[in-house]
Amino acid sequence: MSLADKVLAVNNDLPIRTDAPIHSGKVRSVYWLSAADSARLIAERGYDVAADAPLAIMVISDRISAFDCIWHGEGGMNGVPGKGAALNAISNHWFRLFRERGLADSHILEIPHPLVWIVQKARPVMIEAIARQYITGSMWRAYAKGEREFCGIGIPDGLERDQKLPELLITPSTKGILEGIPGVPAVDDVNITRGDIEANFKAFNFSTEADIDRYETLLREGFEVIGDELAKLDQIFVDTKFEFGYVTDASGAEKLIYMDEVGTPDSSRIWDGPAYREGRIVENSKEGFRQLLLNHFPDPDVLLDKDRMTQRQALARDHALPTEVLMEVSATYTGIAERITGEPLSIADNPRAEIIDVLGREFGLID
Template sequence: MSLSVPPTAQNPSKTLLKPPFLPRLPRPHRFSMPKPAPSPSNNRTLAISSQAKTLDLHGRHRDEVFRSAEGSLSNCLSETHLDRTVPGLKSIAKGKVRDVYEGKEHLVLVTTDRQSAFDRVLASIPFKGQVLNETSLWWFNKTVHITPNAVVCVPDKNVTIAKKCSVFPVEFVVRGFVTGSTDTSLWTVYSNGVRRYCGNLLPEGMVKNQKLPANILTPTTKSTDHDVPVSPDEIIELGLMTQDEYAEVSSKALDLFAYGQQVALENGLLLVDTKYEFGRDTDGTITLIDEVHTPDSSRYWIAKSYEERFNAGLEPENVDKEFLRLWFKDHCDPYGDKVLPEAPQELVCELAWRYIFLFETITNTKFEMPNIEEPIHDRISKNVSQALSSL
């Protein structure tokens, strides 16, 4: 959505679908952060690594996943057409990752294996759709004490059936660290000299991958092709949300992120940043939709090694798609080039492993590999048809 949208614009229909990591801080006026007192460079990070459990990104299970991923490269779910195979479904959106279908009373969200960054699809990653769907479901179940969500049922490993919602045209991006490589990442804008961003006053003297004094919100809205940063005042002035709506949703977003940081740290990970989407269901209830704390919507680092690597000026060990973003940024202009190079198979399989690693680390369960003998689209069509007939 463009920032020139009139205040009367209608929200589109869409859907999905306890102590905090830091002591809860009073939310500053207009979401600005006070500048922290100067401190020695070796005290710029939290003392978190000594408490975090050790995680191994290169264990024997990785080899098993690599072999499975290599065998599934030609069987990724890159496109869907349930409108042709499931009676009564209409295709209403083809997103970067999710395909959305509308039934009589519900929406059907199919999470594909497409991998996106820089506002375009980069590759297809084996098992990705299943991992994202199952990761989101786990977090939806774990966060109902913070906010209701739109999930109705999950009839297939790649599918969520959800309530129809009127969606707020704002993505709530929450950040705990100064990092990133895209044009809208906090480190990019900070390194370019920006100190007031989306209503937040950023302190001087920060370096890449440093922890912020407090978590901040940096909302975005849609332009034609890009996410556009927007301040709380602009959200209200443009009629994207009312003041009360923004206050409620921003509070929920910050609470979700603090809870996510807590759970992640308990399992040896740092939840660095994420995005949330919200809408109103048919009863008017503000509802969490889309996805939650997945490696697509979130950035995760290994907690145990973070502080040592930060102090040495090294990039954190990440469990997300940042390494694939960086590869494309090093080998092409991912925003400007019409045709991108093909992602190396080794990186594709590595990303498949990291998605599974994250799922297993957070949920403490083993990922169940899909049966590759049954075509994925046939399986999804059958399961969705059965589920809709029983709703």
């Protein structure tokens, strides 16, 4: 079996029983279960959710996106071997630690396969909750041009690129396009201030104004848990994005939870500690793949200039990356996953067949 056969590139055509359109994002696809199947699984599996809670099957792929494009390799390798399993394993590890340490639950109810989550439907908070411990990336580029205020927070002069910040910064942005919020443009991923959120907390889907403090606390505590654990591995937790939402448990109580993924190479920057102390940046996250792309193409500006998106999409569609590039990315993802979890990563030989088998045999969800 070739490496390409082990890659799950297409994840929105599985025969999972659903009566709703399949939602397919850059990496994950979501299959909403019928009300009957949701109720049956809640009863059979004993999930701590309301009896009528909508459930979904979330399947992660091995696709890799960067600069808002999906990339592929030579020989029909339409993703990165082990990437999906690595992302899920890392998120599962952090979510478990969060629960054990009393922070908050996640939307995940069960993990039937390394590429699959069973989740409950949550009402999302419409914020990309970003926390930064170091000045790098887009923040450094803005700082170098003279900006000293980020999301309403002032930072001092005299900082150097990749330097640790005086304190953890929370620099939120909008999740999706939000209409009618004074001072907040109706575009996706626009920076917002704490004041914007307080003045319009219902528009951001918070139940109460007090939950703004709660989300910031969960963000800080989650960042601290991950940062401390990575430090034990001599890795540096640089910055990250969390997402939050609301669910109702079996008793009818509403609670704020972590959603999506946490502390992964896709949602975070993770630097190698020994290299950093030597004055070098070695990425153990997707930022390394972005740098590979910038160095690979003779005209890297096409990847950075949003006005050249059509050219960028054509580049990603028509250019197969060398196999060794994708395998280098695979080594980064699988390597950091195994270091974080302390266990060998399980990579399916035939992921599609395995997913269909377990969801049919154990959960009765395959037609």
